[in-house]
Amino acid sequence: MPQQLAVIVLVDVGNALESGSLKDNTYLFDNMKLHGSEGQGTGDLVTAIHGSYWADGSQASEQVLNWLPYSLGSLPPTVPRGYQAERARQSDAQALADLAGLAAAPDGTADLDRIRRNVGSRVRSGARARTSGEGKVLDVRGRVVHDPGAAAHAYPTPVITDITGEAVDEKIIYPAQYGSPDLVTDGWYWSASIDTSRPGTYACTMHVQLHDLVQRRGQWTWEPVDLTCESRLRITTEPRRNAFTKAGTGYLPIAPQA
Numbered sequence: 001m002p003q004q005l006a007v008i009v010l011v012d013v014g015n016a017l018e019s020g021s022l023k024d025n026t027y028l029f030d031n032m033k034l035h036g037s038e039g040q041g042t043g044d045l046v047t048a049i050h051g052s053y054w055a056d057g058s059q060a061s062e063q064v065l066n067w068l069p070y071s072l073g074s075l076p077p078t079v080p081r082g083y084q085a086e087r088a089r090q091s092d093a094q095a096l097a098d099l100a101g102l103a104a105a106p107d108g109t110a111d112l113d114r115i116r117r118n119v120g121s122r123v124r125s126g127a128r129a130r131t132s133g134e135g136k137v138l139d140v141r142g143r144v145v146h147d148p149g150a151a152a153h154a155y156p157t158p159v160i161t162d163i164t165g166e167a168v169d170e171k172i173i174y175p176a177q178y179g180s181p182d183l184v185t186d187g188w189y190w191s192a193s194i195d196t197s198r199p200g201t202y203a204c205t206m207h208v209q210l211h212d213l214v215q216r217r218g219q220w221t222w223e224p225v226d227l228t229c230e231s232r233l234r235i236t237t238e239p240r241r242n243a244f245t246k247a248g249t250g251y252l253p254i255a256p257q258a
Contacts, residue, residue: 005194006031007047007231009069009206013155017212022229027072036234045231046201049194063194065173065233067206069158075142077157088136091144123148123213126223137213137220148213148220156222159209160190167202167233171195194235201234 008029016025028045030037036048049063070077080086123137137145137153145151163175175192206229211222 003063005047005049005063005065007045007065007067009067009158009160009208009229010072011069011158011208011210012072013158013210014073016227017210017225020225020227022208022227026229028231036236043229047231047233049196049233049235063196065192065194067160067163067190069160069208071155071157073140074154074157075138075140079142083142084135084138087138087142087144091136123220123222125211126216126221149215153213155213156211160206161209161226162207163190163192163204164207165203165205165230167204170198170202172198172200172202172233172235173204194233196235199235199237201232203230203232205230 010027010029011022012025012027016022019025023043026043027041028043029040030045030047032048033040035050038046038048047065049065075083123135137148139145139152140154142154145153163173167173168175173192173194175190177188177190179188208227208229210225210227212225214221214223216223
């Protein structure tokens with residue numbers, strides 16, 4: 001069975017949008033550090049991929065690599081997928097409840113301000129944006145934002161739209177987009193099988209779509225911004241090793257009981 005490898009693409013969306021580049025605004029991690037990956041937590045990750053042959057010299061199966069994008073300083077990816085929609089419904093319900101008691105209040109100014117904050121600002125997706133259609137913008141603590149232009153807001157999760165580069169051109173990896181009940185990527189993620197029989201270092205380019213909150217004709221809109229970043233894959237013919245014994249595949253040692 002192929003081993004599941006993962007590359008975490010952590011993007012500082014706010015700074016990337018301001019500078020117009022993912023350079024110095026992207027932090028890459030993988031789960032192969034103990035196998036020799038280099039550049040963990042930087043924008044220059046080299047993922048170590050072993051497994052061309054088993055310890056007995058026989059041909060190993062291919063590896064599988066997954067790319068998982070995250071947004072730095074946004075809502076945590078562990079919240080349910082419907083969290084933003086649920087918060088929007090809760091704010092609407094609270095605003096209706098406040099309106100019901102507004103007539104009985106001697107001075108409704110404060111109540112109107114509270115209602116205005118609860119209603120929040122609705123944001124739609126701009127052309128080519130790979131985000132959900134329309135919703136309310138939240139801040140980094142999950143609260144509905146009334147004026148996105150004056151408050152810190154949470155950005156949508158970055159979306160990987162394509163994987164290209166030398167590794168694809170040389171047919172080292174075969175990337176494709178797949179669907180699953182994933183909590184981070186709205187059910188879509190990029191994965192690739194890797195030909196481990198051809199050792200070498202190969203570059204791959206990730207095409208990432210970010211979303212900038214702008215005001216167009218009086219409406220707040222998530223405008224798509226397409227950027228790219230690179231990482232490298234280092235494929236070796238070194239056989240896989242047992243993570244416990246640091247030796248070849250085989251039985252785990254069992255200490256004798258006293």
